[in-house]
Amino acid sequence: MRRHAYNLMEIVVAVGLSGLLFTCAINAFHLIGQTQRETACRQTAIQVLDNTVERIAAQPARDRETLGRIFQDEFNKSDLPARSRRFRARCETQNGEWQLAVLRPNGRALAAAGIPLK
16 A cells, blocks of 8 residues: 655754755845845945045145045935944044045945045
8 A cells, every 4th residue: 555644753843944045045035135235235335435536626725724625524414324323434544545434333445546646
């Protein structure tokens, strides 16, 4: 006589494999979402730097105070501070140029630009 039912071990293996595939899919979707968020933040940071460079190019004088104020103003107008209070704007002189950077919470640059000193 032929059996048409599954035994317990087959069902356990099938449920285990289904759980493993589900876990892998959830992790993949999480990584995709994280990558999309980081890409959006990077694009916003690049836009902040681009707007800052445009505004600085229109300024007759490029002193540190004016440059820092313009950069901080553009940074505050973006949605980066709303996404995470831990993003920071950094403006410093290095290797004969102004270094502008939007920093991640871990201190690494999300986007950076250099402007020659005049």
